[in-house]
Each structure stands twice: as C-alpha cells, then as structure tokens.
Amino acid sequence: MDSTKTKKISFNKQLLIPIAAIIALAIFNLIVDPSFFKITLGTNSAGNPVLSGYLITILDYGSELAILAIGMTLVTAASGGQDISVGATIAIAGSVILRVLCGNNSRPDTLQAPIIVAFLVACVVAMLFGAFNGILVAYFKIQPMVATLILFTAGRSIAAWINNNELPIISEPSFGYFGGYIPGIPIPTPFFIAMICVIVIMLVLKFTTLGLYTQAVGINGSSSRLNGINPQFIKFLTFVILGLCVAVAGLIKVSRLSTINYSVIAKDIEMDAILAVALGGNALSGGKFNMTASILGAYVIQFLTTTLYKMNVNSEALSAYKAVVVIVLVVLSTPVVRKKLSQLWGKLTVKQAVKEVA
Amino acid sequence: MKENAVLELHNIYKTFPGVKALQNVDFTLCEGEIHALMGENGAGKSTLIKVITGVYEKEEGTIYLKGNEGEAHIHSPQDAQNLGISTVYQEITLCPNLTVAENMFIGRTKGSITNWKKMNEDADKILKSLDIPAKATQQLATCSLAVQQMVAIARAVDMDCKVLILDEPTSSLDDSEVRKLFGLMNDLKSKGVGIIFVTHFLDQVYEVCDKITVLRDGKLVGEYEIENLPRVELVSKMLGKELDDLSDIKEESVVYEDKGDEVPVFEAKGLQSDAGIKPFDFFIRKGEVNGFTGLLGSGRSECVRAIFGADRVIKGKVKKNGKEVKISKPLDAMKQGIAYLPEDRKVDGIVGDLSVRENIILAAQVLRGFFKPFSKAETYKLADEYIKLLDIKTASADTPIKSLSGGNQQKVIVARWLLMHPEYLILDEPTRGIDVGTKVDIQKLVLKLASEGMSITFISSETDEMLRTCSRLVVMRDRKVVGELSGDELTQSGIMKTIAGGKQEEIAESSEEGGESVG
Numbered sequence: 001m002d003s004t005k006t007k008k009i010s011f012n013k014q015l016l017i018p019i020a021a022i023i024a025l026a027i028f029n030l031i032v033d034p035s036f037f038k039i040t041l042g043t044n045s046a047g048n049p050v051l052s053g054y055l056i057t058i059l060d061y062g063s064e065l066a067i068l069a070i071g072m073t074l075v076t077a078a079s080g081g082q083d084i085s086v087g088a089t090i091a092i093a094g095s096v097i098l099r100v101l102c103g104n105n106s107r108p109d110t111l112q113a114p115i116i117v118a119f120l121v122a123c124v125v126a127m128l129f130g131a132f133n134g135i136l137v138a139y140f141k142i143q144p145m146v147a148t149l150i151l152f153t154a155g156r157s158i159a160a161w162i163n164n165n166e167l168p169i170i171s172e173p174s175f176g177y178f179g180g181y182i183p184g185i186p187i188p189t190p191f192f193i194a195m196i197c198v199i200v201i202m203l204v205l206k207f208t209t210l211g212l213y214t215q216a217v218g219i220n221g222s223s224s225r226l227n228g229i230n231p232q233f234i235k236f237l238t239f240v241i242l243g244l245c246v247a248v249a250g251l252i253k254v255s256r257l258s259t260i261n262y263s264v265i266a267k268d269i270e271m272d273a274i275l276a277v278a279l280g281g282n283a284l285s286g287g288k289f290n291m292t293a294s295i296l297g298a299y300v301i302q303f304l305t306t307t308l309y310k311m312n313v314n315s316e317a318l319s320a321y322k323a324v325v326v327i328v329l330v331v332l333s334t335p336v337v338r339k340k341l342s343q344l345w346g347k348l349t350v351k352q353a354v355k356e357v358a
Numbered sequence: 359m360k361e362n363a364v365l366e367l368h369n370i371y372k373t374f375p376g377v378k379a380l381q382n383v384d385f386t387l388c389e390g391e392i393h394a395l396m397g398e399n400g401a402g403k404s405t406l407i408k409v410i411t412g413v414y415e416k417e418e419g420t421i422y423l424k425g426n427e428g429e430a431h432i433h434s435p436q437d438a439q440n441l442g443i444s445t446v447y448q449e450i451t452l453c454p455n456l457t458v459a460e461n462m463f464i465g466r467t468k469g470s471i472t473n474w475k476k477m478n479e480d481a482d483k484i485l486k487s488l489d490i491p492a493k494a495t496q497q498l499a500t501c502s503l504a505v506q507q508m509v510a511i512a513r514a515v516d517m518d519c520k521v522l523i524l525d526e527p528t529s530s531l532d533d534s535e536v537r538k539l540f541g542l543m544n545d546l547k548s549k550g551v552g553i554i555f556v557t558h559f560l561d562q563v564y565e566v567c568d569k570i571t572v573l574r575d576g577k578l579v580g581e582y583e584i585e586n587l588p589r590v591e592l593v594s595k596m597l598g599k600e601l602d603d604l605s606d607i608k609e610e611s612v613v614y615e616d617k618g619d620e621v622p623v624f625e626a627k628g629l630q631s632d633a634g635i636k637p638f639d640f641f642i643r644k645g646e647v648n649g650f651t652g653l654l655g656s657g658r659s660e661c662v663r664a665i666f667g668a669d670r671v672i673k674g675k676v677k678k679n680g681k682e683v684k685i686s687k688p689l690d691a692m693k694q695g696i697a698y699l700p701e702d703r704k705v706d707g708i709v710g711d712l713s714v715r716e717n718i719i720l721a722a723q724v725l726r727g728f729f730k731p732f733s734k735a736e737t738y739k740l741a742d743e744y745i746k747l748l749d750i751k752t753a754s755a756d757t758p759i760k761s762l763s764g765g766n767q768q769k770v771i772v773a774r775w776l777l778m779h780p781e782y783l784i785l786d787e788p789t790r791g792i793d794v795g796t797k798v799d800i801q802k803l804v805l806k807l808a809s810e811g812m813s814i815t816f817i818s819s820e821t822d823e824m825l826r827t828c829s830r831l832v833v834m835r836d837r838k839v840v841g842e843l844s845g846d847e848l849t850q851s852g853i854m855k856t857i858a859g860g861k862q863e864e865i866a867e868s869s870e871e872g873g874e875s876v877g
Contacts, residue, residue, distance in 0.1 A: 209723055209731045212716060220709045226668055226700055227774075228689035228724040288711045 014281040018296035021279065021329055025303045029054075029310075036310060041186060046173065051186045054306050059187070062302030063194035064249040068269065069276040069298040070201050071242030073289050078214040078231075078238040079137050080286030081144025082274045086246055088155020089129050090266035093122040093250030095159035098168045098260055101175070106168040115175060123247040129155075130243020134236035152270075160262040170258040179256030190252045197248060198295060205291065214238060218286035268319075272301050278330055300329075362389045363424065364520045364552040365410070365443075370419035372405055379405040380416075383578045385571055387521060387552040389424070392543060394563045394584075395556050397573035398596050398653070398819055403556055406573065407523055410554075411445050412438040424520060444514030445523040452510055454499035458485070458492050462513045484516050485509075488542060504535030508542055515546060522546065523554045528562060540566050558655040559836065560589055560858065574598050589858035590851075593653075597821055597854065620644065621680040623813045624665070624696065624782050629674030631664035633657075636838040637673055640665070642782065642813045647804060649816045649824045651853055652834030658817050659701045660837065662784045665815075666691045666698035692725050695781035699771055699788055701817075703764070707771045710760035714752050715741035717759045717770050722777040744773035749799070765796035772800065782813045789818055801827050821853055833857060 029036040039053035068086055075083050100121050103112035129151060136147035151158075170176075182189055205211040213234050216224040221231040249269075254260050278284055279300050280293030301322075308321050331337055360366060365387040372380040380402050387393050397403050408414040410421070412432040423430040423441055432438050438445075452461045459481035481494035490508045492501050498509065507527050514522055524543070528536050543553055543566060555567055563570065563584075570587055572579040572595045579595050587595075622641035630637040635657040642648055650658040663669045665676070667685040676685055678694045685691045691698065700706035709717055718741045719732055726732070732740070741755040748769045752762055759770055768788060775783060785804065789797040804827050808814050816827050824831060830844040833856040841856040 207729065207731065209728050212712075212720070212723060212731070213728075215712060216709045216716075216720060219711045220705075222706050223700075223709050226666075226688050226698065226706050227721045228687075228692045230687075230689070 014290040014293045015296065017281045017329065017332065018279055018293055018300050021300045022296070022303060025300070025307055029307060032311070036307075044181065046183070048181055048183045049186045050181050050188075054310055056188065058299060058302045058306050059191045061190075061306070062299040063188075063190035064252045065269070065272055065276055065302055066194045066295045066298035067197045067245050067249050067252075068242075068273040069280075069294045070197060070291065071238070071245035072270075072273045072277050073280070073282060073291055073294040074210075074214055074238040075144070075242050076274075076277050076282060076284060077218045077286055077289040078235045079144050080218055080284075081137070082270070082277075082284065083133060083148045083239065083242055084145055084270045084274075085129075085133060085148040085151030085155055086242070086249075086270035086273055087266040087268060088151050088153075088159070089126055089243070089246045090250040090253055090269065091156050091159035091260070091262055092129060092162065093126040093247045094254035094260050094265055095162040095262070096122040096125045097251060097254055098170065099162050101170055101172075102163075102168040106163070106166040107171075108168075109171065111170070111172050111175070115178075119247070119251050122250055123244055126247035126250065127240050127243035130239045130241070130246070131236065133243075134239030137239065138232040138235035156262050159260070159265075163260075167259055167261070176255055176258055179252045179254070193248060193252060197245070201291060210237075211289075211291075215288050219288070272305075273298070275326055276301050279326070360386060360388070363387065363422075364389050365424070366422040367406075367410070368420045368422075370406070370409060370421075371417045372409060372414060373417060378576050380409070380576050383419075383573065383576070385578075386581070387554060388569075389552055390547050390550045391569060392547055392553045392555055392567045394567040394570045395554055395573070396563065396570055396592065396596055397579075401573040401596070402576040403573055404525070405576070407445070407525060407554070407556065410438065410521075411435055411443060411523065442518055442520040443523065444519040444521070445525065446507065446510045446514055446527055447525050452498055452506060452513075454497075454506075456498060457494065458496050458498055458501070458509055459494035461498050461509055462494075462516060484512050488512055488515065488545060490542070502535060504531050504538050507531065507535075507539060511539075511542060511546075515551070519551065521552050521554065523556075525556045526558065527555075528557060528559065536562065558653055560592065560653070561836075563592075564589065572596055590854055593854045593858045594850075596653075597850070622677070623679060625677040625680075626665060627675045627677075629661075629664050629671065629676065631660060631669035631671050633660040633663065633669040634837055635660040635664065638832075638839045640832065642815060644813055645808050645811045646830070647808045647814045647816055647828050648830040648832065649818070649828040650832045650834060651817075651821065651824055652840075652857055656834040656857075657837035658834055659786050661832075661834070661839075662698065662786055662815060662817065663700075666696060666784060668698065668700070689724065692721065692778065692780075695779075696784065697721070697775035697778050697780035697782070698784040699768075699775055699786060701786040701790070703768055703771065703790075708759045708767050711758055713756045714745070714750070714759050714762070714770055715755040718744055718773045718777060721774050725778055740777060744777060748773050748776075748803070763792075765792035768792050768800070769796065772803070776807075780812065782815075783807065784815045784817075786817045787819065788816070789820065789823060797823070821850060825850070825853075835859065 036054050044050045097118045100113050100118035101111050102108045133148050136142045137144050217231040217234045224231050276297035277294050279297035282289045363386050367385040370380050370383045395403050409416045412435045421430045459478045462481050463477050478494040492505050571581045620643050623644050625641040628637040652658050667687045715737050719737050750769045751766050788800050818824050833841040
C-alpha cells in the first residue's frame with residue numbers, strides 16, 4: 001500500500017515543494033502560537049458579516065499574487081525570463097481604473113462610468129503594456145528582465161501622469177467589494193476572483209494548446225519553429241496574458257483602498273510573483289511548467305509573509321527574513337538537492353525494509 | 359622522431375561511450391608544411407584535433423613534439439598552448455568589442471598592470487610582420503571576417519607556436535578573403551610553422567596543402583602527398599569505397615519508375631534562400647525517393663530547408679501538385695503536406711524536456727490548430743500506436759525524450775512527421791549518429807512508405823544508403839547543384855566524380871563512362 005502512495009505523490013513531484021512548505025509553515029505556527037489558526041466571524045464597519053483571522057488574510061492577499069503567478073508562469077516558461085514591471089503596471093492599471101471612474105474630478109460624488117467599463121479599459125491598457133514588453137522580448141530579442149526594466153522604471157510615473165498626479169478617492173461603497181467583501185458573503189472577494197482566474201486558465205490550458213506551445217518554445221525554440229509554431233508570437237502572447245492578470249490584480253489593489261498611492265501600490269510584488277513561480281518548482285530558465293504548483297507557491301509566499309507579520313517582524317526587515325526562507329526552499333527544490341534527498345530516502349527505506357525482513 | 363617533424367602522434371586511441379572515436383591513429387606534421395586532415399563527418403577529425411589541443415585526453419598512444427624531450431604530456435588546452443600548439447576555430451572566438459591589440463594579448467599580460475603603449479606597439483609589429491591589414495587600436499568588429507580570422511591566427515602565432523591548427527577557418531569567408539588567408543598561411547609556412555588545415559572544401563585543399571591525411575570511422579586511411587592523390591581518389595578514400603566497387607550495392611532495388619508525364623507532387627524553380635545557396639530547380643513525383651548528395655557543407659540541407667521554408671526564401675517559385683503555392687514558413691509547408699526531419703536532431707528536432715508522447719504529437723497538433731488540442735487519451739493512443747509501429751524503445755510514453763538513445767530519439771521525430779500523414783517527406787540525415795539496426799529500420803521504412811505512394815527526399819552522408827533508397831540524386835558542390843544522376847548513373851563512382859568534378863561536360867562524360875577511373 002505504501003508503494004502505491006509514493007507512486008502517486010512522485011507523479012506530481014512538483015507539487016511536493018509548495019505543499020511541504022505549507023505544512024512546514026503550519027506546523028511552525030502551531031508550535032509557536034496555535035491562535036494563528038483561529039478564524040472569527042465578526043462584522044466590518046459596513047455591518048456585513050466577515051470572517052477574520054490570519055488564514056483569511058492569507059487567502060485574501062495571496063489571491064492577487066496567485067493571479068499574477070498565472071501570467072508570470074507562462075512568461076517564464078515561454079521566454080525563459082521574468083517580467084519585473086508587474087508592480088509598476090499594476091499602478092498603471094489601477095490609475096486607469098480610477099481615472100475612468102472619476103473622470104476629471106478627483107473626488108466625484110457619483111461614479112462617472114460603470115466599474116466594468118473602467119475595468120475593461122484597464123485590461124486593454126495593461127495588455128497593451130504587456131504587448132510592449134512582449135514585442136521587445138519576442139521580436140527584438142531583448143532579455144526579459146532588461147526589456148521590462150523600462151516599465152519597471154517608468155511605470156509608476158506613467159500611472160501618476162494618468163491622473164495628473166492627483167490621488168482620486170472613490171466614495172462609492174460598491175467599488176470596495178472587489179478588494180473587500182460582498183455584503184452577505186463573509187469570505188474576501190479577491191479569493192473568488194483568483195478562483196475564477198484559476199478556472200479560466202485551467203480551461204484555457206485544457207481547451208487550447210497554449211501549454212504545449214509555451215513549453216515547447218521555452219525548451220527548444222528552433223525545433224518549435226520547424227514544427228510550425230511561431231515562437232515569437234507565443235512569447236508575445238504570454239506577455240499579453242500577463243498584462244490581463246496585472247489588470248485584474250490592479251482592480252483588487254485599488255479597490256482595497258478606494259484610492260491609489262503611486263509609489264507604494266503593489267511595490268515589490270513582481271519579486272513575490274517570481275518567487276511563487278520558483279517555489280512551484282518551475283525552472284526560471286523556462287520550459288516545462290506546472291500551473292497548480294505556481295498558484296500554490298503564491299499562497300506559500302503569502303503564508304510566509306503573514307507568519308512573519310504575526311511574529312512582529314518589522315516590515316522593513318521582512319524582506320530579509322523572507323529571503324532566508326526562500327533560499328532554503330528554492331535550494332531544496334533544485335534538482336541537485338532533490339536527487340540527493342531521493343537517494344537518501346531510498347537508502348533509508350531500504351534499511352527499514354532490511355530491518356523488517358530481519 | 360622523424361627528422362624535421364614538429365608533431366608526431368603514434369597509435370592514438372580514444373573511445374566515447376559506445377563509439378570508438380579513434381583507433382590506432384598515427385599522424386605526422388613536418389616543419390613548414392600545410393597538412394590537410396580530411397574525412398567525412400564522424401571520421402574522427404575533430405576528436406584527433408581535440409586530443410592534440412588537450413580538450414580530450416587520449417587513452418593510449420604517444421605524442422612527440424619538436425624541442426620537447428621525450429613524450430609530450432597534454433592534459434589541458436593550457437598544456438597544449440605552452441607546448442606551442444595553437445588553434446583557430448571555425449567560429450571566431452575573439453571579442454568583437456575589444457581592439458585588435460587587446461584581442462591579441464588578452465589573458466597573456468603578466469601582472470595586473472598593462473602597458474597599453476607597449477602592447478599596441480607589439481601588436482602593430484606582429485600585424486605588420488604578417489602583413490595583416492589592421493591597426494592595433496582598431497576595434498575588432500570593424501575588421502572584415504577574414505581579418506578577424508587573421509587576427510586570431512596572429513594571436514596564435516605570437517604565442518610562439520610551432521603547430522597551428524586551423525579548423526574550418528574558411529567556411530564563413532568569401533573568395534577574396536580566402537585568398538588573403540592563404541597568403542598568410544603560406545607566409546607562416548615559409549617561417550617553418552607546421553599547419554594542420556581542416557576543411558570541407560576540396561578546391562582549397564588542392565590549392566594550399568602539401569600533404570593529406572585521411573581518416574575514416576576513427577581509423578587512419580593513409581597519408582598522401584598532394585600530387586599523388588587525385589581528387590576522385592581522395593573522395594573515394596573519404597567515403598571508403600573503391601572506384602571499381604560498383605553497383606552491386608543496390609541490394610534492395612528501387613522499384614520506382616519515372617513515367618515522365620506525371621505532374622510532380624512538388625516542384626521548385628530557381629529556389630533560393632538566405633542561407634547562401636545558389637538558386638536551384640527541383641521536383642519530386644508521387645511515390646518517388648530522391649536525394650541530395652554532396653560533401654558536408656555543400657548545401658544539401660540548405661536546399662531542403664528552403665523547400666520547407668525553414669530558411670527565409672528570397673527567390674523562386676514552388677508548385678504543389680501543379681498549383682503554385684507560397685511557402686514562407688514551416689507551417690505553410692506543413693499545410694501543404696510537406697514534412698521535414700531536420701539534420702541536427704538535438705538542436706532542431708527534439709524538444710528535450712517534453713515527453714515522448716508530446717514530442718510525437720507536436721507537429722500533428724500544430725497542424726490541427728490552437729483551439730483543437732488532442733485529448734490526453736488521444737495523445738496516449740497515438741503515441742502508443744507509433745511507439746509500437748516504429749519499435750521505439752522507451753520506458754513509457756511519458757518518459758522525457760532526452761533520456762532516450764539517439765536512434766530512438768530519431769524514431770520519435772520520424773513518428774512525429776508520419777503522424778502528420780504527409781504527402782512529401784523530407785528526411786535530412788535521419789541516420790546520423792544512430793545505431794546500425796535503426797539505420798536499416800529507417801531505410802526500410804522509407805522504401806515502404808514510398809511504395810505506399812509517399813514522396814520522399816532522403817539525405818545521408820553515407821552514399822550507399824542513398825544508393826539503396828533513392829532513384830534519383832541531385833549532386834551538390836560548394837552550395838550549387840552540379841548534376842543530377844539517375845538510373846545507371848547511380849553508382850559510387852558516378853557520385854564521386856560528380857562531387858569531385860570540375861566542369862559540367864566532364865561530369866556528364868564521366869558519369870557516362872560509369873566505373874572507369876579518371877586519370
């Protein structure tokens with residue numbers, strides 16, 4: 001019975017790392033302070049029932065990361081590099097949403113356009129910026145990190161410029177639903193949005209050949225071309241898809257605060273998104289990928305962040321702690337270590353078997 | 359050690375897993391001599407050079423060098439360099455963004471302080487002495503390819519070399535640049551340097567070399583004075599077939615009959631790609647197997663790549679079943695029912711990390727369309743079917759293709775294209791680097807598919823494979839079609855003469871003569 005179990009697990013080896021990380025973090029919290037797992041039902045300022053607790057926070061904030069991880073996984077797989085302009089493009093998308101909703105008045109009493117229109121405009125804009133990155137990477141063959149450095153640097157200024165450097169505030173309460181709670185539903189909305197995104201990408205991967213193409217292009221572009229795939233277009237496409245993910249994350253981000261702070265919004269989120277991909281056991285050099293592992297990876301990162309906050313780690317020092325944990329996790333997931341570990345595991349089980357026989 | 363020899367190798371052995379790369383090879387290079395090292399692909403030329411330059415360590419045998427007491431021990435490229443062996447590779451390995459002088463002295467300056475003035479003066483002196491038209495302070499990238507190649511040689515020469523190895527230095531040079539390079543080589547020769555020259559261009563060998571050593575299948579065929587070895591004989595030595603070793607090779611005779619009036623399945627007129635081939639005409643009929651032959655680098659692959667749209671087509675018209683079509687990218691060709699198994703399996707064929715199953719269905723999937731993926735069950739069914747059909751040895755359909763042996767990898771790629779049910783299949787070196795059993799399997803498969811009506815173009819470095827399978831051969835030399843052989847002309851000697859050839863008339867003449875040797 002044992003052997004069938006290990007077989008099943010080894011079939012999805014890539015999921016092992018993020019799942020193991022979640023378990024490790026959970027055990028750590030259980031030992032340090034079991035109250036970490038407490039979930040309470042209360043009401044928020046608007047009088048709606050909401051669940052609160054650290055686990056809910058993880059679901060809440062991990063969701064925008066999971067959405068970004070979807071796009072980042074595809075970009076990584078196809079281009080063998082990462083988009084570091086994600087945070088800045090979120091600022092742009094968020095700024096566009098606010099601009100459309102507010103019109104020319106930065107403190108409107110009523111929304112100047114339906115939220116859905118604002119969101120769709122943001123989607124188009126973010127996808128255009130994704131296309132810009134994609135063109136640089138796919139057609140001009142610039143290294144992804146260098147190509148996206150342009151928007152990484154300029155993005156937040158563009159975001160500020162869209163709103164004439166003003167900080168619009170939305171007073172309409174329904175705008176807050178996307179980053180908060182829908183009245184009557186005690187689970188944070190971002191989690192639902194993330195789940196919709198996950199379902200969509202899973203359907204796309206099932207009903208199109210996107211997964212096969214991105215992997216083939218990432219592994220061997222020249223061979224893919226001779227098989228009739230257009231490697232440049234596939235790379236371009238992944239950046240556009242990431243743009244769409246960015247727009248969704250941008251909506252959640254501005255909805256949380258009903259306003260925007262150009263220099264702080266989604267700061268360093270690209271690094272967390274990249275880490276999510278890496279934690280999922282996906283090679284950052286491209287090629288094969290496992291989407292589920294990346295999404296789990298996103299929640300692992302948030303689990304870690306929340307754990308550190310809980311332990312009253314100074315937010316300035318947070319990155320340093322995170323780095324240590326991430327180094328350990330990533331090193332553990334490298335093929336070298338994995339091979340050693342599986343050898344060790346093999347030896348142990350053999351010894352045990354010998355003992356049992358004796 | 360022989361008198362005036364600078365380098366002597368005796369009984370060199372080198373094996374790689376499964377391959378005897380060098381067996382009992384002797385090689386002698388004399389002072390002031392340009393010595394050509396010839397052989398087809400896989401003959402062991404590059405292995406021998408890598409043994410001399412210390413990239414590989416020999417397993418057995420001895421190396422002697424002039425001015426070196428006893429046996430020379432070469433364990434690393436540094437050792438070789440210190441002993442006065444320098445190499446210039448096909449691809450220029452200098453840094454284009456540095457100056458000529460910097461390139462010449464990079465990694466050779468002592469201490470941490472560089473005397474730029476002295477360095478530039480020294481460089482200029484060397485350049486002048488070798489008559490190289492470049493300035494020390496000029497950025498390398500601004501020099502022509504030939505001059506860059508010369509700078510690489512100057513760097514090698516300045517390291518006080520006794521042995522200079524030129525590994526296909528002319529493949530990216532044009533005619534006038536080749537002239538310049540030859541001038542430099544003759545210059546060095548007169549200064550007493552021994553030069554080993556590796557090239558695929560026969561003309562160049564006869565123009566500049568004094569001696570030829572021929573290798574085949576890792577064994578020494580012989581060392582010859584250039585005047586004692588006519589071209590045709592050189593080709594026959596390289597291919598390993600004697601001239602009178604004639605048409606009895608055709609064991610499985612080709613049943614294809616050219617009816618002549620039939621509309622070709624595929625036809626090209628004046629086709630030319632940006633890969634440097636001269637425009638060529640080509641056609642293939644239903645159920646026909648034909649091939650492109652010629653030495654490596656003669657443009658065989660470039661021709662079929664142009665047909666498939668793998669290289670950018672710049673000129674010419676193509677017709678499919680008599681109808682003019684436009685093929686500008688591989689997908690266009692695939693839509694026309696043309697499949698292409700590329701020459702370099704590792705670089706252009708396999709998608710290494712993907713499973714055997716995914717590799718098999720890849721092309722058919724692309725053809726089927728982005729929004730119509732095969733279901734997982736379908737892919738397993740198709741993969742299993744072809745794994746069985748072609749007898750692919752793999753642990754499972756989910757095994758990554760990169761962990762298969764070369765022969766089985768190739769079968770997977772063949773399966774990939776068969777799954778597409780092409781009308782016209784191009785196989786570019788499908789038998790390279792794979793075991794004998796699989797080679798035979800693939801040839802049999804080709805004949806079987808042709809008898810079922812598929813048109814196939816088959817390219818192989820091994821002439822007898824082509825003679826066995828093809829009913830018509832297009833012969834290429836120096837990126838140009840120089841002849842076409844069919845029927846009785848299809849013999850080893852016919853091919854060799856056409857490859858070695860000279861003028862068109864001679865080719866026609868010699869192929870009519872059949873097996874008689876050319877004086």
